[in-house]
Amino acid sequence: MEISKHYYFFCLLLLVYFSESINKMASTNWKIFSRQQYFDSNGLFISVVFSMPILMNCILMVGSWLYQSTQLMTNLKMAQLKEQLKKEREVKERTKSKSD
Numbered sequence: 053m054e055i056s057k058h059y060y061f062f063c064l065l066l067l068v069y070f071s072e073s074i075n076k077m078a079s080t081n082w083k084i085f086s087r088q089q090y091f092d093s094n095g096l097f098i099s100v101v102f103s104m105p106i107l108m109n110c111i112l113m114v115g116s117w118l119y120q121s122t123q124l125m126t127n128l129k130m131a132q133l134k135e136q137l138k139k140e141r142e143v144k145e146r147t148k149s150k151s152d
Contacts, residue, residue, distance in 0.1 A: 061113050068103045068110075071095070 067074075075098040079091035090097045 057113065061110060064106050064110055068106050071098050071103045074098065074102070 072095060075091050075095045078085075078098070079089070079093070082089050082091055
């Protein structure tokens, strides 16, 4: 089963939201997974290494969604205009054939 892009997007944003809590937990347990203490009280390391790439990914996702929605709206409007033009031509042909 495929996970929707929207769920992925919101999960990424939740990870960024909870990065302060993740930083606190990592700063107390850093010896389990690291040789050095990277997780300072200001959260600079987790912000640069963890949160910024996630936020950049989210920005790209939003940009992609906006591009796709503009393409979809453009295609829809083009189809509407073509349909309207077709109906106008049919009306002109009917009035022309009735006048003959």
